[in-house]
Amino acid sequence: MAESKESLKEVLIAGLWSSNPVFGLLLGTCPTLAVSSSMMDGFGMGVAATFVLIMSNVFISILRKIIPDKMRIPCFIVVIASFVTIVDLCMKAYTPALSKSLGLFIPLIVVNCIILGRAEGYAYKKGILPSLVDGFSMGIGFTLALMAMAFFRESLGNGTLFNVPIFGSKYVPMLGMILPPGAFLTMGGLMALTVFINKKMARK
């Protein structure tokens, strides 16, 4: 495959910036809004989703010749749900605190459109290596997006980063930033910034 050779680096950059799952493709906005109120949650969610993305992309790419076209969505879901359950069980066993604070959002990775989107749009058509790179870069892109959101929300809304106070005791937290409205505001702001930078770069 000639195209896969030059595109590996592009694939990597695509997930991180140009088609970042959250700010570029507008996928997975639901978990992004919900789990970005603290850096730790954002990081944990990102890592869990990255693992599921890589594994499901690789497996679906390996099995893409076997999976019947008509039945592909149920097959994807079975593969994705299995990995999500594995992550959920492992987190419950080894990182109980994180699993508690993420709660329902880990099982909900199953219906995260980033993962199904990459399975359907990428891994089902491409080879194993590009799929692995794609899963990795999309996952890291998702993690970075979550943490960028959480950076603003946790610092402004709670006066902390990774639960460490950063503004001193006099700072009055803007509670709204932790609550859902803050999530929408931050997301809108960051998205505008992304578009702005992209336009600037295109002009050059």
Next chain:
Amino acid sequence: MKEYRDIIILVLFAVIAGGALSGVYGMTREQIAATEKLERTNALKAVLPTLSAAATEVIIDKDGLKIPAVLDSANGTFSGAVLELETKKGYAGTIKFMVGVDKDRHVTGLYILAQNETPGLGTKAKSQTWWGQFLGKGQDNFKFKVKKDGGDADAITAATITSRAVTNQVDLGLNALAAHLEKR
């Protein structure tokens, strides 16, 4: 014939995935149980450091409400207890927590086991900066109600519902314990 093939493949997918999952479940089951048990043990220690190994688990029945508790009554005298309380009156679903009391039924600690309160607001109930106000307080020297309801407890800013739910449940628990001890 092609349809059959598709179905067989999907079934194979499900079977293999199911098998893999049951394997992972088997591997993590003991660890999960151990983690949960450890958390419970730590929580018991945290809310009542003096809890002895001789403490017994009981169910306190208060007007049909069953409250699991660990009673420490070595040599027949009551020396402390941990109540496992839960309330559905939180801002978002059930709050489960433990309260430890000493021999005078004064609070020695509080530990939130499970909650779904608003991050950054209701979740502050987990912090000792809030529940610390209950330390050393019992029903004889403290009114377990938030100030808005005419009690002595400070509510968390912007999380009165959470504060009220926990505080009222502590009150109920202490009442139940008092009644239980009297009955003995």
